[in-house]
Amino acid sequence: MTLIRQLSTPAAVVDARRMQRNIERMQSRMDAFGLRFRPHAKTAKCLPVVQAQIAAGARGITVSTLKEAEQFFEGGIADILYAVGMTPDKLPRALALCRRGCDLKIITDSVAMAREIGSFGKRHGAALEVWIEIDTDGHRSGIKPGDAVLLDAARALHDAGMRLGGVMTHAGSSYDCDSREALLAISEQERAGAVLAAQRLRDHGMACPGVSVGSTPTALSAARLEGVTEVRAGVYVFFDLVMHNVGVCTTDEIAMSVLTTVIGHQEEKGWAIVDAGWMAMSRDRGTQKQKHDFGYGQVCAEDGAVLDGYLMSGANQEHGIVSRAGEPDLGIAERFPIGTRLRILPNHACATAAQFPEYQVLPPEGGVQAWPRFYGW
Known part of the structure; x- marks a missing residue:
């Protein structure tokens, strides 16, 4: 059985339990209205x-x-x-x-x-x-x-x-x-x-x-x-940070994230450098015009727990910058040593998903399953 800690990064990770709850939430609402739902x-x-x-x-x-x-x-x-x-x-x-x-x-x-x-x-x-x-x-x-x-x-x-x-x-x-x-x-x-x-x-x-x-x-x-x-x-199936800011989901309902690894630091700036840049997250900054700007994404621990105040604040093609909002975390190298695995919640799930050929799905029974996705026009 493949485990999440064995995945190469960056990877698009889908929490199947959250996804199923999102599906059931929307479907039950449409059923209550007595309407056909065409996702x-x-x-x-x-x-x-x-x-x-x-x-x-x-x-x-x-x-x-x-x-x-x-x-x-x-x-x-x-x-x-x-x-x-x-x-x-x-x-x-x-x-x-x-x-x-x-x-x-x-x-x-x-x-x-x-x-x-x-x-x-x-x-x-x-x-x-x-x-x-x-x-x-x-x-x-x-x-x-x-x-x-x-x-x-x-x-x-x-x-x-x-x-x-x-x-x-x-x-x-x-x-x-x-x-x-x-x-x-x-x-x-x-x-x-x-x-x-x-x-x-x-x-x-x-x-x-x-x-x-x-x-x-x-x-x-x-x-x-x-x-x-x-x-x-459509986006309800995964949700994202834009939908969180709109007010139709919580961060605990966002089913897709990008698994990434800390590869270095700029300690005097309070930065941890990760291997997921905009090629993994996309350049979508949809939360920038909203009341809460999440940068390129909300930082979570490897188990998906939100790390309040930590964002992907910058991105190059294959490098992401993780930092604390407000006062820099000058102890960030100790907090997130090289090799630390993090998960980043995306601004726009559609755009981030499009960067990957497949999802690494975490089913309720444990392990990881690979689900391919479609490309092109």
Whole structure:
């Protein structure tokens, strides 16, 4: 049996017990609302993780790349929403998946692309299922719920014989919240905007069966979800320090960390140097604009216990700097001798996970299991 102390560092470590609790927490909330839950697989990009989500009750998945869709389909998962705007060059690949039996849903947020999808589908005798992306918070892409373009895009799909699966939205601005009141407000804004868009389509004689909303903060905060048919969320499976600052998890619920080893010191500066730099942690400094800046990550002992006040305060490509916030720890070499193993909680789990080809999973029964993750587009 491989043990954590035998792992080479840096390594992406997943606490399976915490991960399972996170999965069950989200699923039980969606079950209480009586809604379909379609987890976003882009965080873990790992088949065993998705299988655990489906075993808990998830129905279908969301992906961010067609490669994810292909690989999860090969792993036995057929109900897939590709939640990134479709482009003409990707349509043949999407159609190939559909013809292999994948229940693939694609999205668009423009009349031009709706027409392109329709033209492509007609040429190939395929009625593709298309969802229209709605912008409910001005954060990224999508059509405003009240915009006339929404009807034009839907008509373009309908007239070409495509299937309008529904409308979907993602309240990415929820990541900027840090109070219960703000989370409730953005959750309701997300819900109301998506429901309004769907109702406008129905009022104009177009079927709109699906209303899909979601982000980890809104999924865990919404007080009401009337009119919604499904919810999506991704980072909840691991959580991270950004989500901690948003207020939807504690550090004890963060399931992924980076195992690292102390390789040296700058004692006069109060620094311990570790072998996990930004190539291991990523350059994501998502907590920098929040009330609590964790630098490149929160330092923990090898067993996962948080070491209050110690952060990864700096990072080069393969070197990380561990120091104490505020007054420097001039005894840091004694506290963390060379060879000490530490674990760093990440700012953004998706970005940190992407630095590694596999997870070193700590199951409840002990030992370590290697779970591969997907790469590429």
